[in-house]
Amino acid sequence: MIPATPQVTTVVTDSDSVDAAIASRFSCRAFHREQEVPRSTIEEILAVASRAPSGTNIQPWNVYVLQGASRDALVAKTCEAHDAVYRDPELAARYRSDLDYYPTKWSSPFIERRRENGWGLYGLLGIARGEKDKMHGQHQRNYQFFDAPVGLMFTIDKVLGRGSLMDCAMFMQNVMVAARARGLHTCPQAAWLEYAAVVLPHIGAGDNEMLVAGMSLGYADVGATVNRFHTPREAVGNFTRWL
Structure with missing residues (x-):
């Protein structure tokens, strides 16, 4: 008899810990910069x-x-570009990404969820409608990795199909869950796509590579107000059909 591989024979006895690692993942927006993450981790x-x-x-x-x-230099470059675009929106054309993360035209129920998310976050932070400078400042926190000591950038080859974006997304989800298992938090960030033209040369990516997303990684600042923001999820019955 051919022996079974560990993938087949491994028994996961602590399902609660697995579930907790998944369920406690959230987009952390405040980290302890001074608390480094070892390379081995x-x-x-x-x-x-x-x-x-x-x-x-x-x-x-x-x-x-x-x-x-390397992290600090990318933060400085991107924040400078972000400020320049804020002053002159026409400059945004310089930084277009190869990946259209969001739709060009929003529809229901997605637009309602997006608005709920945005205004829920700003409301918690005391940012009112029309306070553009404050909104700009909060958005720029993305380009500071929310003070996380580690920034991750994920790319794929441009020749690959949309299925590879799914593959990369599953890999990223594994990163986030494995980070939780080690007491770390993360924030996956599509915001970096807006400045792919800054990111890709900085990280030394080849001309054949496309930026998929960035991610902040580190230890959460548990006392930060922004980390009290947790998004709701639809009930299973709302997105599942039993056949």
Whole structure:
């Protein structure tokens, strides 16, 4: 008899911990900058995450880890560009991404959920409608990695199809869950796509690569007001059909 592989024989006895790692994942928007994450821990997370499935096992993801000076330099460059676009919106055309993350035209129920999310966050932070400077400042927190000591950038090759975006997303989800298992928090960030033209040269990505997303990684600031913001989820019955 051919022996079974560990993937087949491993028994997950503590389902509560697995569920807790998934359910406690949220978009953390305030980290302790001074509390570094060891490289060995990051490598462990990425190794576990690499078990994510991918079509025909092509494993399309590339990961760039930014810490210290490289992280700080990207923050400075991107914040400068973000401020320039705020002053002159026409400059945004310089930074267009190859990936259209959001639809060009919103429809229900997605637009309502988006608005609920945005105004829920701003309301918690005391940012009222029309306070554009404050909104700009809060949006720029994305480009500061919310003070997380580690920034991750995920890319795939431009020649790949949309299925590879799904593969990369599953890999990213594994990263976030594995981080929770080690007491860390994350924030996946599509906001970096707005400045892909700044990010890609900085990280040394090839001309063949497309930015998929960024991610902040570190230890959460548990006392920060912004980290009290947690988004709701639809009931299973609202998105499931039993046949």
